[in-house]
Amino acid sequence: MRAAFSDALVAAAKANPKILLLTGDHGYALFDAFRKECPQQYINCGIAEQNMVGVAAGLAKAGFIPFVYGLSAFVPIRVLEQIKIDVCYESLKVIFIGDGAGVVYSHLGSSHQSTEDIAALRAIPNLNILSPADPYELSYTMSLALNSEHATYLRMGKADLGEVHSEPVQGDIGALMPVQVNPQAKTLILATGSMVSVGSQIAKNNPNIDLYSVPSIKPINASAVLDICAGRNKIYILEEHSIYGGLGSCIAEIIAGKLLCDFKIIGIKDRFSERCGDYAYLMEEHGLNAMKLEGVFL
Amino acid sequence: MDSFNVKNIRKTILDMAFSGSTVHVGCAFSIVEILAVLYRSHLNFPENDVESPIRDYMVLSKGHGVMAQYACLHEKGYLANEDIQQYFKNGSRLKGLADAHIPGIEATTGSLGHGLSVAVGLALAAKLNKTEQMCYVIVGDGEINEGPIWEAALFASQFKLDNLIVIVDKNGFQAMGTTDEVMSLGSIEKKFAAFEFDAVTLNGHSEPELDIAINAFKTNKNGRPKVIVANTVKGKGVSFMENDNIWHYTRLNKETYAAAVAELQGDK
Numbered sequence: 001m002r003a004a005f006s007d008a009l010v011a012a013a014k015a016n017p018k019i020l021l022l023t024g025d026h027g028y029a030l031f032d033a034f035r036k037e038c039p040q041q042y043i044n045c046g047i048a049e050q051n052m053v054g055v056a057a058g059l060a061k062a063g064f065i066p067f068v069y070g071l072s073a074f075v076p077i078r079v080l081e082q083i084k085i086d087v088c089y090e091s092l093k094v095i096f097i098g099d100g101a102g103v104v105y106s107h108l109g110s111s112h113q114s115t116e117d118i119a120a121l122r123a124i125p126n127l128n129i130l131s132p133a134d135p136y137e138l139s140y141t142m143s144l145a146l147n148s149e150h151a152t153y154l155r156m157g158k159a160d161l162g163e164v165h166s167e168p169v170q171g172d173i174g175a176l177m178p179v180q181v182n183p184q185a186k187t188l189i190l191a192t193g194s195m196v197s198v199g200s201q202i203a204k205n206n207p208n209i210d211l212y213s214v215p216s217i218k219p220i221n222a223s224a225v226l227d228i229c230a231g232r233n234k235i236y237i238l239e240e241h242s243i244y245g246g247l248g249s250c251i252a253e254i255i256a257g258k259l260l261c262d263f264k265i266i267g268i269k270d271r272f273s274e275r276c277g278d279y280a281y282l283m284e285e286h287g288l289n290a291m292k293l294e295g296v297f298l
Numbered sequence: 299m300d301s302f303n304v305k306n307i308r309k310t311i312l313d314m315a316f317s318g319s320t321v322h323v324g325c326a327f328s329i330v331e332i333l334a335v336l337y338r339s340h341l342n343f344p345e346n347d348v349e350s351p352i353r354d355y356m357v358l359s360k361g362h363g364v365m366a367q368y369a370c371l372h373e374k375g376y377l378a379n380e381d382i383q384q385y386f387k388n389g390s391r392l393k394g395l396a397d398a399h400i401p402g403i404e405a406t407t408g409s410l411g412h413g414l415s416v417a418v419g420l421a422l423a424a425k426l427n428k429t430e431q432m433c434y435v436i437v438g439d440g441e442i443n444e445g446p447i448w449e450a451a452l453f454a455s456q457f458k459l460d461n462l463i464v465i466v467d468k469n470g471f472q473a474m475g476t477t478d479e480v481m482s483l484g485s486i487e488k489k490f491a492a493f494e495f496d497a498v499t500l501n502g503h504s505e506p507e508l509d510i511a512i513n514a515f516k517t518n519k520n521g522r523p524k525v526i527v528a529n530t531v532k533g534k535g536v537s538f539m540e541n542d543n544i545w546h547y548t549r550l551n552k553e554t555y556a557a558a559v560a561e562l563q564g565d566k
Binding site for chain 2: 020043045046048050051052053054055056057058059060061062063064081082085086089090
């Protein structure tokens with residue numbers, strides 16, 4: 001997925017010299033191609049994320065389209081107020097790339113993990129929140145971000161989980177993307193980011209499950225959500241994010257009072273990671289790997 | 299008439315503060331001469347359009363002083379009498395802190411430590427576009443407690459933003475006391491100089507001194523950002539407000555308003 005990101009960014013920047021890439025001294029090998037192809041459009045802002053977002057706001061105000069890259073633990077969390085006031089209040093078009101969302105930086109501990117970013121951003125107006133699941137969705141969400149008049153936060157989670165779709169996806173912003181289509185299934189999984197891959201591992205052995213990816217958390221097509229959720233016995237949300245304030249909360253807000261069903265949000269419980277370990281270890285610690293989850297869906 | 303008479307500007311501020319029953323008079327008064335000099339002689343708005351894409355930028359990072367900027371925008375004709383009369387009242391578009399939704403105001407400030415970064419972005423944009431646009435930013439001395447100010451200062455030097463002129467309104471007060479009492483700043487000029495700025499200290503109420511310094515800085519394209527440390531008096535212009543931090547918080551009543559107006563209109 002990171003290769004798809006790099007390709008999309010380089011292509012966009014070559015097509016439009018107003019696109020600038022700002023990084024807070026992150027993204028070492030990721031930006032090799034960008035630095036080679038578009039050196040004039042690359043700005044390393046140093047280890048100073050708050051200033052970087054303010055600078056991006058000034059650049060956007062003057063007609064540039066800044067991409068602001070950081071680890072999602074820092075962009076958006078460390079710079080939340082700059083995003084709110086400098087960028088979103090004026091509805092400036094700045095595209096925030098939060099890399100390594102969720103528990104990707106597993107060995108490094110909670111300072112580098114980001115399980116609260118969606119919740120923190122959802123309450124800020126004039127900001128899209130996009131969460132691609134695979135390279136196809138990455139390309140799609142990049143084009144959504146570039147075509148939007150508003151600021152966008154693009155949440156990049158675990159990047160090497162392969163493809164969940166078999167071909168490029170398209171749709172308006174807010175659309176849901178079918179992954180395993182079984183409209184008669186009484187159990188529906190709505191997943192986002194890395195958890196779409198986990199969901200598809202579970203769904204492929206279970207014909208009674210219908211699985212959709214939700215790459216656009218805000219805005220989201222509420223009527224499409226209601227249509228897809230209608231008539232189900234069970235709706236499960238899968239996300240590598242706190243159970244508070246993420247995709248689950250978003251769906252719950254839409255269906256509350258309209259649909260009656262068993263509804264469960266499966267994500268990071270209200271706690272920090274406890275142990276050191278690799279990504280698979282941390283996903284197990286949080287009960288989010290396919291093996292642990294299969295029991296839930298039996 | 300484009301006079302930018304500082305007594306008139308202070309009178310407009312008093313009128314706004316009294317009719318709107320609002321605070322922050324002291325920190326608006328300290329930057330009156332700075333803004334008057336900028337708007338009178340330096341800020342270039344092609345075809346008088348404060349939103350022209352090739353305008354000079356003026357970022358008021360210390361958003362609490364916004365009444366002074368409203369008064370200047372009014373002098374310039376960009377804000378109507380009605381706007382000034384409605385300031386701070388229900389339904390007014392003029393809020394108590396600087397708000398970028400108002401043409402002529404470049405950044406939404408008041409949460410401190412934001413404006414210099416936005417100004418740096420604007421100055422960098424002018425450099426990238428190879429225009430002659432200048433970017434001025436007024437920061438408060440209390441405000442430079444904020445870390446992002448120094449992040450932005452590092453950036454401005456690294457990217458050789460010699461079209462950036464930072465003006466520090468050094469009135470010596472912050473919310474809870476003097477800057478010396480709360481978070482002593484030492485030499486602000488030396489601090490910025492250590493960040494590779496060209497720096498000068500002057501009397502922030504002397505229009506000729508400000509004029510000369512700004513002229514010298516804006517013509518000096520030596521690759522270094524500039525800072526003017528402007529020694530000012532909080533509440534300047536009304537004797538009972540000067541250097542009394544209570545006028546950061548106090549609302550005018552009929553008596554204090556009348557006394558202040560009388561003093562402004564007299565010769566002192």
